[in-house]
Each structure stands twice: as structure tokens, then as C-alpha cells.
Amino acid sequence: MAEPARRVRWVGSTASTQELAHLLAETGVAHGVAIAAREQVAGRGTRGRTWHSPLGGLWMSLVCRPREAASVESLSLRVGLAVVEALEEVLTSLPPLAIKWPNDIHLDGRKLGGILCEARWQGTELGWVVAGIGLNVSNPLPPEVAGTAISLAQVVRGADPETLADPVADLVARRTREGGPLRPDEVAALNRRDGLRDRRIASPLAGVARGIDAGGALRVETPGGEIRAVIGGTVELA
Ligand code: BTN
Numbered sequence: 440m441a442e443p444a445r446r447v448r449w450v451g452s453t454a455s456t457q458e459l460a461h462l463l464a465e466t467g468v469a470h471g472v473a474i475a476a477r478e479q480v481a482g483r484g485t486r487g488r489t490w491h492s493p494l495g496g497l498w499m500s501l502v503c504r505p506r507e508a509a510s511v512e513s514l515s516l517r518v519g520l521a522v523v524e525a526l527e528e529v530l531t532s533l534p535p536l537a538i539k540w541p542n543d544i545h546l547d548g549r550k551l552g553g554i555l556c557e558a559r560w561q562g563t564e565l566g567w568v569v570a571g572i573g574l575n576v577s578n579p580l581p582p583e584v585a586g587t588a589i590s591l592a593q594v595v596r597g598a599d600p601e602t603l604a605d606p607v608a609d610l611v612a613r614r615t616r617e618g619g620p621l622r623p624d625e626v627a628a629l630n631r632r633d634g635l636r637d638r639r640i641a642s643p644l645a646g647v648a649r650g651i652d653a654g655g656a657l658r659v660e661t662p663g664g665e666i667r668a669v670i671g672g673t674v675e676l677a
Contacts, residue, residue: 446612447473447499447604454481457557460500460569464559468502471612475499475604482573485542485555486673495578496590497552497600500571501611505618508565512670513621513655515542515554518570518611520628522552525610526574529603530595537634540648540657540674544574545634549589551575570611576600626653635674643672 453459453476460474476498482490492498505511516538523536523544537545544552552574559566575590576598591598621629630636635648635657644667646659656668 445605446471446608447475449601449604450474450476452476452478452480455479455483455571456498456500457483457555457569457571460502460571461557461559464502464567464569470504470616471501471608473499473501473604473608473612475600477600483555483571484553484573490553490555490573491581491584492573493578495592495600496576497572497574497603497607499604499608500569501608501615503568503570503612503615505565505568505615507618509618510620510654511556511558511565511568511618514568514570514615514618515556516540516629516651516655517614517621517625518556518572519544519554520625520632521611521614522554522572522574522607523632524628525607526591526603528610529606530591530598533591533595536632538629538632539634540651541655541671543634546589546591546594548634549587550584551589551591568615570615572607572611574600574603574607576603621653621655623653626651639677640674641677642675644669645677648674 479492482492484490519538539545542554555571558568577592580588629651644659646661649658649660656670
């Protein structure tokens, strides 16, 4: 019998799957085309940081062409939610995963993975977004993040990037097809998984994190008791 079609295209070693996915997008590939690398030698994280990507992790980028471009800034939350739901579906013994606004996936209070969304505009029109997904699966973690990062292999047996790639890519592709603002069910799911809820934070605004709103903003209660919506920035705990 024929093998079922696989969504994800695999390469061996590359600089960054983000670059490969942008190149594919430029050639006009459809929404949901995904590319994964066994290792990246110049993996990139948010805010210009380097993303350590040795063998054993899931390093994957998807071309997203949402039908509605509005609220594209909340796409990384939508992608993160799809990733955690796909992982929990496939790895049934996995403890619940949390989303740490705006783009981190956490397990037991440690970083399991991150999302990097890069939009390309053609004038005022959204051309496409490449959604990059980095997940520690069975890869070694660098010693400097050993206390703050975690891999799936530390908590479940038999997790491997090849098995996870297609189900993760399928759900991300389905959830990002329409685009537009976060739906009420997504906002509710994000708030159930909010890894920052009621945590005291020092930045991007000093206060207490009080959940995620429909625009994808972090709600922060200031020392004066006012709720402010913060749309971008890096969270530092107080
Ligand atoms: C973060 O900083 O938390 C986001 C990390 C995103 C890493 C992924 S790995 C696949 C894709 N290719 C990259 O170079 N980066 C993203």
C-alpha cells in the first residue's frame, strides 16, 4: 500500500529553515508548505537571538498565507496553541503545556520551545508569514540553559522529531488558514494555558500579568490597579 503523503519536507543541515521557507514562499508555494531540518547551523530566535539547533530537535518553518491579514501580530499565539494541542494529542502521557506570552512553550516552568513569526509585506498587503517552530525533543540542551530549558525526552519516552513534524504542521496549517483576530475559544484556551498568569513582571511593563486578551495582548495590572494591554516586548519576571 502507498505511504500516506507527508506534509513536511526534510533537509539535513541548513542555516535556518526560516530562510528556506521564505525562498519557497517567493516561488509561490501554497499555504501550509513546511520544511524541517535535522540541524540548523544559524538558527534564529526572537529579537535577533541565536537558536541552538543540533540534531534531535524539531526545527521547522511553515509558509502561512492567512486569508485575512488583520491581527497578524497575534499569529505566534495561535501557532503556539496549535503546537501544544498537537503535541498533547500525539504524546498522550505529556503533562499539560503552558504558553508563556508571547511566543514560548513551557513545560514544568521551563522552556520547551519557541515560535518565531516573520511577515513579509508587499506594499501594504501581507505577502506571507513564515511561522518558525523550535522544539527541544531529544537534542542536548546547552549547559547555560539547562536550568531554564527542558526537552520532551526528559518527560516522555519515544518522542522524536520525525514523528511529531507532520501532526504539528497539519494542525498549525489548519489553524492559520483563515487568519483574523483570535477567536473566543482560542482566547479561552490561551488563558487556561497562560504560564504568566498572576506572575509579577518587571517588563515590558511593571505589574502583575492578568491574562491574554482577544487582540493577543498581555493584560498587565499596574501598581496603581489599572489594567493595561501590552502588545509587544520581552517579558522579564520581577
Ligand atoms: C524563540 O526565540 O523562542 C523562537 C525560536 C524559533 C526557532 C525556530 S527553529 C525553526 C525555525 N528556524 C529558525 O531559524 N528559527 C525557527
